[in-house]
Amino acid sequence: MLLRTMLxxxxxxxxxxxxxxxxxxxxxxxxxxxxxxxxxxxxxxRMVRDALESGRFARHRVYVRVNALSTGLLPTDLEEVVSPHxxxxxxxxxxxxxxxxxxxxxxxEQENRRGLPAGHTRILxxxxxxxxxxxxxxxxxxxxxxxxxxxGAEDFATxxxxxxxxxxxxxLYPRTMVALYARLTNVLAIDSVxxxxxxxxxxxxxxxxxxxxxxxxxxxxxxxxxEAVNRLFTPSRAEIERARQVVAAYxxxxxxxxxxxxxxxxxxxxxIAERARGxxxxxxxxxxxxxxxxxxxxxxxxxxxxxxxx
Amino acid sequence: MLLRTMLxxxxxxxxxxxxxxxxxxxxxxxxxxxxxxxxxxxxxxRMVRDALESGRFARHRVYVRVNALSTGLLPTDLEEVVSPHxxxxxxxxxxxxxxxxxxxxxxxEQENRRGLPAGHTRILxxxxxxxxxxxxxxxxxxxxxxxxxxxGAEDFATxxxxxxxxxxxxxLYPRTMVALYARLTNVLAIDSVxxxxxxxxxxxxxxxxxxxxxxxxxxxxxxxxxEAVNRLFTPSRAEIERARQVVAAYxxxxxxxxxxxxxxxxxxxxxIAERARGxxxxxxxxxxxxxxxxxxxxxxxxxxxxxxxx
Amino acid sequence: MLLRTMLxxxxxxxxxxxxxxxxxxxxxxxxxxxxxxxxxxxxxxRMVRDALESGRFARHRVYVRVNALSTGLLPTDLEEVVSPHxxxxxxxxxxxxxxxxxxxxxxxEQENRRGLPAGHTRILxxxxxxxxxxxxxxxxxxxxxxxxxxxGAEDFATxxxxxxxxxxxxxLYPRTMVALYARLTNVLAIDSVxxxxxxxxxxxxxxxxxxxxxxxxxxxxxxxxxEAVNRLFTPSRAEIERARQVVAAYxxxxxxxxxxxxxxxxxxxxxIAERARGxxxxxxxxxxxxxxxxxxxxxxxxxxxxxxxx
Numbered sequence: 001m002l003l004r005t006m007l008x009x010x011x012x013x014x015x016x017x018x019x020x021x022x023x024x025x026x027x028x029x030x031x032x033x034x035x036x037x038x039x040x041x042x043x044x045x046r047m048v049r050d051a052l053e054s055g056r057f058a059r060h061r062v063y064v065r066v067n068a069l070s071t072g073l074l075p076t077d078l079e080e081v082v083s084p085h086x087x088x089x090x091x092x093x094x095x096x097x098x099x100x101x102x103x104x105x106x107x108x109e110q111e112n113r114r115g116l117p118a119g120h121t122r123i124l125x126x127x128x129x130x131x132x133x134x135x136x137x138x139x140x141x142x143x144x145x146x147x148x149x150x151x152g153a154e155d156f157a158t159x160x161x162x163x164x165x166x167x168x169x170x171x172l173y174p175r176t177m178v179a180l181y182a183r184l185t186n187v188l189a190i191d192s193v194x195x196x197x198x199x200x201x202x203x204x205x206x207x208x209x210x211x212x213x214x215x216x217x218x219x220x221x222x223x224x225x226x227e228a229v230n231r232l233f234t235p236s237r238a239e240i241e242r243a244r245q246v247v248a249a250y251x252x253x254x255x256x257x258x259x260x261x262x263x264x265x266x267x268x269x270x271x272i273a274e275r276a277r278g279x280x281x282x283x284x285x286x287x288x289x290x291x292x293x294x295x296x297x298x299x300x301x302x303x304x305x306x307x308x309x310x
Numbered sequence: 311m312l313l314r315t316m317l318x319x320x321x322x323x324x325x326x327x328x329x330x331x332x333x334x335x336x337x338x339x340x341x342x343x344x345x346x347x348x349x350x351x352x353x354x355x356r357m358v359r360d361a362l363e364s365g366r367f368a369r370h371r372v373y374v375r376v377n378a379l380s381t382g383l384l385p386t387d388l389e390e391v392v393s394p395h396x397x398x399x400x401x402x403x404x405x406x407x408x409x410x411x412x413x414x415x416x417x418x419e420q421e422n423r424r425g426l427p428a429g430h431t432r433i434l435x436x437x438x439x440x441x442x443x444x445x446x447x448x449x450x451x452x453x454x455x456x457x458x459x460x461x462g463a464e465d466f467a468t469x470x471x472x473x474x475x476x477x478x479x480x481x482l483y484p485r486t487m488v489a490l491y492a493r494l495t496n497v498l499a500i501d502s503v504x505x506x507x508x509x510x511x512x513x514x515x516x517x518x519x520x521x522x523x524x525x526x527x528x529x530x531x532x533x534x535x536x537e538a539v540n541r542l543f544t545p546s547r548a549e550i551e552r553a554r555q556v557v558a559a560y561x562x563x564x565x566x567x568x569x570x571x572x573x574x575x576x577x578x579x580x581x582i583a584e585r586a587r588g589x590x591x592x593x594x595x596x597x598x599x600x601x602x603x604x605x606x607x608x609x610x611x612x613x614x615x616x617x618x619x620x
Numbered sequence: 621m622l623l624r625t626m627l628x629x630x631x632x633x634x635x636x637x638x639x640x641x642x643x644x645x646x647x648x649x650x651x652x653x654x655x656x657x658x659x660x661x662x663x664x665x666r667m668v669r670d671a672l673e674s675g676r677f678a679r680h681r682v683y684v685r686v687n688a689l690s691t692g693l694l695p696t697d698l699e700e701v702v703s704p705h706x707x708x709x710x711x712x713x714x715x716x717x718x719x720x721x722x723x724x725x726x727x728x729e730q731e732n733r734r735g736l737p738a739g740h741t742r743i744l745x746x747x748x749x750x751x752x753x754x755x756x757x758x759x760x761x762x763x764x765x766x767x768x769x770x771x772g773a774e775d776f777a778t779x780x781x782x783x784x785x786x787x788x789x790x791x792l793y794p795r796t797m798v799a800l801y802a803r804l805t806n807v808l809a810i811d812s813v814x815x816x817x818x819x820x821x822x823x824x825x826x827x828x829x830x831x832x833x834x835x836x837x838x839x840x841x842x843x844x845x846x847e848a849v850n851r852l853f854t855p856s857r858a859e860i861e862r863a864r865q866v867v868a869a870y871x872x873x874x875x876x877x878x879x880x881x882x883x884x885x886x887x888x889x890x891x892i893a894e895r896a897r898g899x900x901x902x903x904x905x906x907x908x909x910x911x912x913x914x915x916x917x918x919x920x921x922x923x924x925x926x927x928x929x930x
Contacts, residue, residue: 010569010570034569034570034579034580034581035569035570035579036569037564037567037568037569039567040567130490130493130494131494133490134447134490134491134494137754152581154579154581154582154585155581157581157585158581158582158584158585158588159493160489160490160493160524161493161524161526161585161588162521162522162523162524163522163549163585165522169482169519169522169523170522170523170524172482172486172789172792173483173486173487173490173793176792176793177793179780180750180753180754180780180793181754183750183779183780183781184750184751184754193577195576195577195578195582196575196576196577197572197575197576197577198575198576199575199576209789211782212782212783212785212789212790213782213789213790214780214781214782214790216781221577222577239783254657257657257659257660258657259630259654259655259656259657260630260654260655262817265816265817265818265819266815266816266817266818266819267815267816267817267841267842268815269654269655269774270654271654271772271774271775271777271778272774272778272815274778275774275777275778275781275783278778278781320879320880344879344880344889344890344891345879345880345889346879347874347877347878347879349877350877440800440803440804441804443800444757444800444801444804462891464889464891464892464895465891467891467895468891468892468894468895468898469803470799470800470803470834471803471834471836471895471898472831472832472833472834473832473859473895475832479792479829479832479833480832480833480834482792482796483793483796483797483800503887505886505887505888505889505892506885506886506887507882507885507886507887508885508886509885509886531887532887
């Protein structure tokens with residue numbers, strides 16, 4: 001599943017919900033948590049429920065960010081929003097296995113009530129406190145519902161008592177651990193929101209770092225962030241080209257009965273060839289997404305095209 | 311409690327102890343360990359005891375760095391220095407929970423003997439070996455006496471068999487873990503000494519890195535290091551200004567029934583507003599310290615002053 | 621033991637095996653794994669066995685990279701190669717304690733069969749998957765046979781689904797942990813191969829980073845990588861010079877009854893003096909290696925020579 005961009009939409013803003021219909025992030029997240037002031041939680045729940053039940057978002061993958069377990073608001077949130085069209089919940093401030101298990105039990109109850117199959121609703125926990133990061137070993141794999149592990153940089157910095165730096169040095173360890181535990185348990189690592197909407201360069205820098213650490217997608221808070229983030233989590237033409245060369249050279253070597261080959265001065269053996277195949281598979285998967293940024297078919301074959309034969 | 315600067319003073323140098331009276335780090339540490347050669351341990355203990363009992367340091371927060379548990383010198387160190395004026399001990403080469411517990415039992419014995427309340431004497435462990443860093447999960451929270459967790463970069467590099475680099479790359483993981491476990495257990499993360507006394511730029515760079523990773527103070531070895539370190543662990547006027555803007559904008563948004571607002575192109579919601587409030591609270595706390603570098607009262611109100619109204 | 625450079629030699633290439641005789645890495649690794657296609661495993665095993673039994677490599681320290689436990693090829697690999705001349709095996713894709721223990725039992729069986737002392741054959745596990753890195757605490761110390769812990773950057777990147785970056789940011793955490801657990805258990809940390817044979821600058825950069833993180837050697841895949849890697853894992857003349865100054869100044873201070881001294885504006889106390897002594901001991905050990913890059917004897921004494929007296 002692709003979750004390169006997950007766009008937050010405030011659950012209490014009818015106009016923004018309406019506008020979201022025309023947008024193409026890989027997922028939408030209707031927010032009942034930080035975007036909604038306490039007095040409007042009830043109205044927001046109903047607005048989100050109506051949006052889900054109207055079928056207006058049938059072509060989207062829709063998540064709802066519910067309120068944290070500790071607020072006591074979670075059972076009522078779930079009562080309103082669990083439904084056939086809801087893909088999953090985003091669970092903020094997840095700190096331990098018990099938190100995921102409690103949310104999972106509440107989901108099961110709502111699924112039973114609505115006649116949905118058990119496990120229909122996925123969970124994307126946001127790990128965004130020091131305690132959560134230090135408990136990743138128990139959070140990862142805590143439920144079959146987990147679709148990924150998300151990192152929350154703003155809350156994490158607040159919890160640690162530091163400002164966010166452009167170099168993300170305070171976020172290097174938490175990001176690394178979220179990426180590793182996501183991979184260990186075969187779910188997606190999803191990076192934090194980047195709050196500075198006007199800073200496109202900062203967004204690209206942070207997204208590139210996240211990708212390099214193993215993240216597969218990012219939470220976004222403004223439609224203008226979608227294009228760059230989708231692009232950065234999609235193999236580039238140059239990457240696809242290099243991967244095709246690597247795979248072709250390795251396959252030829254294999255046919256000659258050899259197990260490694262030199263491509264552009266670099267030794268290519270099994271792990272490097274496997275990585276190139278993985279990149280091509282990702283590029284193909286993205287090209288079959290209805291909402292994907294478009295590719296030339298020739299760019300995603302793993303056979304070298306005529307323009308690379310020289 | 312503020313422990314931005316903790317100044318080491320050799321416990322065997324009467325002249326330096328005398329000079330320390332006029333200095334204003336957030337704490338003094340009389341050293342019985344590495345600064346004192348074996349033959350002078352006894353004389354140093356008595357010198358430190360006399361300094362404590364004389365009342366000459368009554369206005370200071372005074373710690374003593376004792377010898378490591380493994381030396382066998384610790385019981386005698388404590389016999390001499392535990393007293394009403396001693397705020398705590400700095401425990402070098404702490405490697406496991408048992409080390410802290412053993413020191414804590416010895417402290418209790420001395421507190422009983424001196425008629426001091428149990429728990430009067432705090433412990434600041436220095437974690438400065440590979441084993442200690444890998445055991446942080448058991449060291450953190452090992453005693454209610456812990457006031458912080460300190461990192462020792464010189465001993466750590468020696469244990470790992472590497473030189474210290476200016477980029478601190480070998481110290482990134484240990485610093486990160488000390489900061490996270492300090493936060494997890496609600497004590498202060500205190501950074502290593504910086505031995506190159508003449509290198510003010512290097513000191514500022516290392517201190518800034520430590521602050522960004524969540525440290526709240528630093529061990530210093532020369533009076534000339536105090537000013538820079540205090541300054542770097544104190545919110546700057548510009549930071550205070552930005553925090554006031556953020557808090558003011560968020561409060562206005564809240565009054566309008568909204569949960570987020572854009573300030574200078576950046577989305578501000580709960581975690582960011584909370585962080586700004588935390589920074590203002592720290593600035594206020596520092597301004598009330600007798601030894602603090604001075605602030606204009608207007609700079610630390612969280613209401614915007616007239617000069618920021620435009 | 622010095623293992624600054626461990627050179628891979630494909631086990632199925634008679635010509636390359638022959639050429640390796642004249643090379644002087646600190647160890648040779650005959651490869652039965654990724655360098656050998658499935659159809660040639662049997663021939664490669666016999667070629668490696670013959671090379672070992674011929675006595676042609678008696679002056680070398682020889683390892684064999686066997687196939688991973690999960691392939692089922694390991695028992696046959698060991699049946700052929702365990703012998704008096706084999707120093708140890710390199711065990712790829714090591715992910716847990718059980719993997720090391722299983723390999724160790726198989727080695728014991730072959731040692732018994734060949735009349736070799738139990739434990740004759742060492743193990744160098746390569747940790748090169750996300751699971752392996754997260755399991756380092758159980759892999760380290762899992763057998764007395766362990767001579768080190770090696771990091772495999774190519775397989776790790778493939779497992780995580782990322783390309784390798786020149787900054788090695790995706791490899792910072794795994795390298796850090798391999799170095800720390802190697803030190804904790806008193807074995808050598810050995811860094812990954814660097815596949816870009818033509819990129820000497822990249823090799824030096826990666827090797828320097830590894831050294832700074834605590835690594836003591838590196839896997840190499842081409843004879844031309846040996847010189848740079850040996851050099852970077854050997855104290856330089858300038859480092860030796862500085863270390864001699866530090867030790868001399870500290871010894872003089874100690875003789876005066878002092879425990880610290882300032883050298884070039886930097887405070888030198890026990891940990892810094894110990895580190896300098898360690899560096900000099902390493903330089904001496906290297907100078908006594910038959911294959912070492914040569915030193916002037918004066919450069920490795922820890923007494924300052926006449927040229928440094930001014």
